[in-house]
Amino acid sequence: MSFQEELLLLLRARYPVIYIATLEEERVEQAIAACTKPLNNRSVYVWDFVDGYQGNPNDAGVARRNPLQALEHIEKLPESVAALFVLRDYHRFLEDVAISRKLRNLARRLKSQAKNILLLAPQVQIPDDLAETVTVLEFALPGVEDIHAEVTRLLSSLNVQLSPSDLDALVQSCQGLSIERIRRVLARGIAAHGTFRPDDIDLVLEEKRQTIRQTQILDFYPAKEQISEIGGLDNLKDWLLRRGNSFSEKARQYGLPYPRGLLLVGIQGTGKSLTAKAIAHHWHLPLLRLDVGRLFAGLIGESESRTRQMVQLSEALAPCILWIDEIDKAFAGVDGRGDSGTSSRVFGTFITWMAEKTSPVFVVATANNIQSLPPELLRRGRFDEIFFVGLPTQEERKAIYEVHLSRLRAHNLQSYDLDRLAYETPNFSGAEIEQAIVEAMHIGFSQDRDFTTEDILEAASQIVPLARTAQEQVDALQAWAASGKARLASRSSLSDRLKQRMGPD
Numbered sequence: 001m002s003f004q005e006e007l008l009l010l011l012r013a014r015y016p017v018i019y020i021a022t023l024e025e026e027r028v029e030q031a032i033a034a035c036t037k038p039l040n041n042r043s044v045y046v047w048d049f050v051d052g053y054q055g056n057p058n059d060a061g062v063a064r065r066n067p068l069q070a071l072e073h074i075e076k077l078p079e080s081v082a083a084l085f086v087l088r089d090y091h092r093f094l095e096d097v098a099i100s101r102k103l104r105n106l107a108r109r110l111k112s113q114a115k116n117i118l119l120l121a122p123q124v125q126i127p128d129d130l131a132e133t134v135t136v137l138e139f140a141l142p143g144v145e146d147i148h149a150e151v152t153r154l155l156s157s158l159n160v161q162l163s164p165s166d167l168d169a170l171v172q173s174c175q176g177l178s179i180e181r182i183r184r185v186l187a188r189g190i191a192a193h194g195t196f197r198p199d200d201i202d203l204v205l206e207e208k209r210q211t212i213r214q215t216q217i218l219d220f221y222p223a224k225e226q227i228s229e230i231g232g233l234d235n236l237k238d239w240l241l242r243r244g245n246s247f248s249e250k251a252r253q254y255g256l257p258y259p260r261g262l263l264l265v266g267i268q269g270t271g272k273s274l275t276a277k278a279i280a281h282h283w284h285l286p287l288l289r290l291d292v293g294r295l296f297a298g299l300i301g302e303s304e305s306r307t308r309q310m311v312q313l314s315e316a317l318a319p320c321i322l323w324i325d326e327i328d329k330a331f332a333g334v335d336g337r338g339d340s341g342t343s344s345r346v347f348g349t350f351i352t353w354m355a356e357k358t359s360p361v362f363v364v365a366t367a368n369n370i371q372s373l374p375p376e377l378l379r380r381g382r383f384d385e386i387f388f389v390g391l392p393t394q395e396e397r398k399a400i401y402e403v404h405l406s407r408l409r410a411h412n413l414q415s416y417d418l419d420r421l422a423y424e425t426p427n428f429s430g431a432e433i434e435q436a437i438v439e440a441m442h443i444g445f446s447q448d449r450d451f452t453t454e455d456i457l458e459a460a461s462q463i464v465p466l467a468r469t470a471q472e473q474v475d476a477l478q479a480w481a482a483s484g485k486a487r488l489a490s491r492s493s494l495s496d497r498l499k500q501r502m503g504p505d
């Protein structure tokens, strides 16, 4: 259902107070105006703090600088007057007790009248006492058709001609931006060299990065890591390499569905985040990292609104990788404990999207703790595959040493005894191996010489691997993996791993 259809439905059903979250005031007001026609040309009153009421000469300037009076004015109008009252930036006044009370009283009264109050705000920010009075409606970013129309209009008014393929690329790149930002960024390109050139698309991408940064929930993550930089995890790497071209047009013509996502479960430091970055690099897709902490910070209703915003933005940027680090922490409270059910509602929105999504947003979620993950997340149809990323085996440790040492000391890799290093550091994760190497480098550097195998072993002897301090967590994860609920990221079997765990210590 489009925004306009949804709004019309709410207006007809006499929802008295509708809260519209948008950064695009102008476009949303156009959409509201378009809704008045099917409502017998209902009049629209627009109020803002600085100018008071606008739009009707009789009321011009009423309730200027007085948000409470703005509501009283609605109350004073005769019952027979049918109207929409658009109150801009009104989220700023909702915490005021007089305003909140007045709004609730008014809402009750307006249910029997053809009057609706529309609150416009950049984000959802509703105090608890109004949660039941207000209905939230999200105003989506412009779709491809809207963008196409706007870009064509702008370019033709500026007498700029683009080939159909450049125009297509420009429209694609503008997805995820508001119309206002699209206008601004095109104007910037044109101001710089009098016309819009295909390589100005970079400006659009930069603008997009900024928008994403401003949302504070998603981050554009630069991904330079290669799949070859992951030591071990051969099953997982094969899975990824097999899907290398699955976002291409050729794959669509072949009839392949888009891959949906991966859940990587395992203890800290085993290369899960590294894998997320390497996927983005290998598939040449932008990597968006979700900041789960930010998702849940703030007032009631905000988290849900942010989740929808995240979905909207990632779909607007598709094809892309959406990386959700530590998803277990995000949804640990799904049973509704302690946060008035917010995480359950956010989880509900997320899981429905995961199950129904048809857009090429590939979700890579990572988790350390299987116990706190809601079982629905593990059900078939959410992710394409769930991989258990265990501690590296001896052979895998050797591969990890090789990855890091060949990056740091490509010229004399042969001087390191990789077999010995791998053998003498049982239970070490990839991150701990890296830590030992860095520490060895400090030893070597402080003595003005290169670091050696001995230095790495010396450094390693000072590290207590997490596997030992968090034995319980490791065992629980191994047991879960052994129950067949996940595929092994690594090629060695679990029994091989267990035998190795008994090895030298």
Ligand SMILES: Nc1ncnc2c1ncn2[C@@H]1O[C@H](COP(=O)(O)OP(=O)(O)OP(=O)(O)O)[C@@H](O)[C@H]1O
Pocket: 229, 230, 231, 232, 233, 267, 268, 269, 270, 271, 272, 273, 274, 275, 366, 368, 400, 403, 429, 430, 431, 432, 434
């Ligand atoms: N299999 C591996 N191959 C090469 N390097 C690895 C591997 N595993 C871990 N590392 C090194 O350890 C660093 C940290 O690993 P990473 O952040 O990917 O672990 P993680 O499993 O995501 O841990 P966390 O759960 O703490 O986020 C990586 O940047 C990489 O340098």
